[in-house]
Amino acid sequence: MTVLPDNGFSPAADFPNASHEQWQRLVGTVLRKAGKDVPDDAAESMLSTALEDGLATRPLYTAADGVAGTAESTGYPGFAPFTRGGRPEGSAVSGWDVRQRHDRPDPVRANEAVLADLENGVTSVWLSVGAAGVPVSSLGTALEGVYLDLAPVVLDAGADFAPAAHALLRLYEERGVAPEAALGTLGADPLGHAARTGDHAAVDGGMTAAAELARLCAERHPGLRAVVVDAMPYHEAGASPAQELGCSLATGVAWLRALTAAGLPAEAACAQLEFRYAATADQFLTIAKLRAARRLWARVAEVCGVGGAGGAQRQHAVTSPVMMTRRDPWVNMLRTAVASLAAGVGGADAVTVLPFDHALGLPDAFARRIARNTSTILLEESHLGQVIDPAGGSWYVERLTGELAAAAWEQFQDIERAGGQASALRDGLIAERLGATWEGRRKKLATRREPVTGVSEFPLLAEPAVEREPAPAPPSGGLPRVRRDEAYEALRARSDAHLAATGARPRVFLAALGPAAAHTARAAFAANLFQAGGVEPVHEPASVDAASAADAFTASGAAVACICSSDALYAEQAADVAKALKSAGAQQVFLAGRPGEQRETYEQAGVDAFVVAGGDAIAVLSGVLDRIGVA
DSSP states (O other), rough: OOOOOHHHHHHHHOOOOOOHHHHHHHHHHHHTTTOOOGGGGGGGHHHOEOOGGEEEEEEEEEGGGGGGHHHHHHOOTTTTTTTSSSTTTTTTTOOOOEEEEEOOOOHHHHHHHHHHHHTTTOOEEEEEEETTSSGGGHHHHHTOOOOOOTTTTEOOOGHHHHHHHHHHHHHHHHTTTTTGGOOOOEEOOOOHHHHHOOOOHHHHHHHHHHHHHHHHHHOTTTEEEEEOOOOEEHHTTTOOOHHHHHHHHHHHHHHHHHHHTOOOOHHHHHTTEEEEEESSSOOOHHHHHHHHHHHHHHHHHHHHOGGGGGGGEEEEEEOOOOOOOOOSGHHHHHHHHHHHHHHHTOOEEEEEOOOOGGGGGOHHHHHHHHHHHHHIIIIIIIHHHHHHHSSTTTTTHHHHHHHHHHEEEEEEEEHHHOOOEEEEEEEEHHHHHHHHHHHHHHHHHHHHSHHHHHOTBBTTSOOOOOOOOOOOOOSSSSSSOOTHHHHHHHHHOOOOOHHHSSOOOEEEEEEBBBBHHHHHHHHHHHHHHHHTTTOOEEEOOOOOOOOHHHHHHHHHHHHHHEEOOOOHIIIIHHHHHHHHHHHHHSSSEEEEEEOOOOOOHHHHHHOOOOOOOSSSSHHHHHHHHHHHOOO
């Protein structure tokens, strides 16, 4: 029998409560041992992660941060302010609406894809119609065999929304669908179309036509909504989460003004709107964004005199095109899986998972299958829809929701002070603000502070390209469409062109000095960096001296070189190796790591630049391609 020592501690006793100050003191001690001169009360700030919109993720959240998440402020699911969901049951009855997008312009092939999706788990169809999709006259062909009283149809017709909407209404009538059984959204979105195309002159006429459709839906088709408040044009132009929410609120308010002016009561006007947001792989920001959107819209509805369920925002979440990459597109499956999970947890009513090959053209059957099965796995295997507001009560999520809602309300107020969404778009205020936000993010991408797996981190140059049929050209002329991979994609395209013209990619010779323990880390860092720009690293056995490094460089066929090793070996050999590489014809010599006090010595020996973590990778890689003549 083991006898425990009598140290005054009872295993059956409760653990003593630790105070916030004790935690700060312990963390401060650890940071100081790591060489950080930081007082205890600054420990949290040092460990915080800055987000856009002036927000930050702190390392610790406590019950004090959850005060804003109490029932008095967030309400209950299905009740104002709808932070916890627009319906009391959440997604627990049937899960969210699994909505698949179809852009194929051939109506027969589009119909084949639509039917395949509906037979395999998709519950509604998001169909591109008009100039960038199925011709309006062929809408019936595209929807042949679809049970229109069971499968909601959501139209995306741009400037052709009115004829497309009337074509769909005629289709309901021809197929004997009772007016009250028609489901879906007619997709009127003149403001979003103006944001995409810069065609501001058509906004007033478009909103008048949309108001007529809204009146028709309110009177005869209670299952139909006429208008989409689409925040995707702003997200795709580089908007932060708060800017995306602010633009959607301002657009929603513009619609309330237009619809009530056309004779609809405020509650009926709210019922004609469906809001569309982007879901990204930043799961907590996505969850907080959707929850904040409902809270903010409930406030707008309250001010307009709309109470009860009329203030609940209907949300359609779409996995972000901005995060989708063209290189190593298989990683997009992981990004969209996280984004769709976040959309479901955040309480979206409908979720569209874009196929992993969306950025490459028209998706194939396999990509569409993976997209729809992403939601199916979350709903049927993970049972995510059976939990109402899964994130509710999380101190972090509640705090982030509140902070994001406050930041978004400021954006909304700024737009309203500028005359509303239409004026802010026409006068360039929206474009200017979104451009500034994207410029800040572009710098993080360039320095790899925001890594993109398969593109800026762990690229695979030898991977075969994934080819797809070209998709119809999307509307353009207004706000730009940005992508996280765009700068690296331009570099890789230059490398591809060089490969096609010469039979080989541009190369960099890695002069690895000393044993593996000395050079492996920096050689791996350098190889990763140069491959991100399409520059193939040539790995040779570790060079033991300057002469062998020069010989290996000559044999490699490379035009530039990068010295990789430890600081200690740099001090002994780097200068001689740099001189030898230059003598052997290296057009540019890099050194991986910070030079410290030896900078002048290395530069005099022939080192042209130093590549370090946090450096501007795009500038380095562009310079390399320019130097070796890659057009």
